[in-house]
Amino acid sequence: MAPEERALVTDVVVVGSGACGMAAAIAARQQGRRSSCWRKSRTWGERGPEHRLRTRLIHTVSGGGRRRRLPEAMAEDIMRQTGYQSDGELVLHLARESSGLIDWLVDDLGVELYLVTDYMHVGHSVHRLHAPASREGADLVKDLRQAIKDFGVSLKTGMPVKRLLTADDGSVVGVEAEEAGQKLRVEAKKVILASNGFAANREMLLRYCPDIADAPYFGAPGNTGEGIAWGEGLGAAVEHMGAYQGYAAVCENGILVSWTTVEKGGIVVDGDGRRFGDETSGYSAFVPEVQRHTDGPIYVIFDQRIMESVRDREPRFRGLVEEGFVKEAATVDELAALHDMPRDDLEETLARYNAAAEAGVDEFGRKDFGAAPLRFPLHVARASTGLFHTQGGLRINTNAQPLRTDGSPVENLYAGGGVAVGISGADGGRGYSSGNGLLTALGWGKIAGEHAGRSAGKRG
Structure with a gap:
């Protein structure tokens, strides 16, 4: 090891600390694992999660405390909006998990959410979207950050991850991060990519979403697509990269x-x-x-x-x-x-x-x-x-594990939010339903964290 390089050992590393990253880290921690979120910037600003989550709406099949809407109906609404171009298995799985997701956020994490009933939202046939009382993303982020503290998750700000660490067999064994110019090797049993999409990467936009590349961008400047590129580098397939x-x-x-x-x-x-x-x-x-x-x-x-x-x-x-x-x-x-x-x-x-x-x-x-x-x-x-965020990304299974072109998962790796393929169609912006972004962020974050935590093995 070079003298300028330090090393850490943990159970679960989460790359990114937006809604997906915080949900993943907390879910892994609930499984008794040591988990940490690694964030590029030191602060949350107007172009950070508070800004990006201004849509502030979360799908669920539940309403008013009762399971009155079948997940199949929710999935059908989402698929109809996409022209039936999204992965139906992933959409239905998220729909089935959505009620438990809301209960988890409210009961376990202390997030304040309310069913929105004053009007019908894009892509929905019934009232099923939840939001903070203020309908501001900043309040959701505030509650999630408090939950991070309450559960003892380590939050590493201003410490960008530079690459994934892999074993000879291609399995992921950690990440290399940077702190004040110094390399930091972080060995982990599981790594979850939650660093969002590529809407701040003009080269990727011109390649995949040329029709929106010249529109003003209103998201976080750190959404530059590294997570997707790292997954591709390990053989993971990408899907629906033209969606946004x-x-x-x-x-x-x-x-x-x-x-x-x-x-x-x-x-x-x-x-x-x-x-x-x-x-x-x-x-x-x-x-x-x-x-x-x-x-x-x-x-x-x-x-x-x-x-x-x-x-x-x-x-x-x-x-x-x-x-x-x-x-x-x-x-x-x-x-x-x-x-x-x-x-x-x-x-x-x-x-x-x-x-x-x-x-x-x-x-x-x-x-x-x-x-x-x-x-x-x-x-x-x-x-x-x-433009707010991209909707294409790594192909995943229902455990949020990136899949190679042959359908096999990349060992010890997970992806959620903007790193994973979305549920908003294959191309363009037409397939987006209100709440899709937070459903995939929080939904896959929780699923990835739970699966990573369960499969990481016991450690103090």
């Missing part, structure tokens, strides 16, 4: 224009005041529609009832209203003047949409009109598309 989660309406200050405004009856128009697609396809699915139609900004329009409903429930949206990013208009003339839209075209758009809402027949195929017809005063927010 985008957001069609990001305000110029980087805050989401809540798609709830659309789900409750709002519309999206271009700079000419015209609609161009079915907005209820979803905030991620609508991204390609925007990109195909315009190079400029889009405008989300909704009425006073919708504005007040979303403002009162979502603090970040309330901030947009209070800071003047959501503007009010009492007449169509005022609305058109706010963003220099053709007045007559905008009036026609509103009239056609309101007529469609009353008749239930829309030229773009929209079927759910929420509170529409829209009534003045109306509100409008200017926005553009953005």
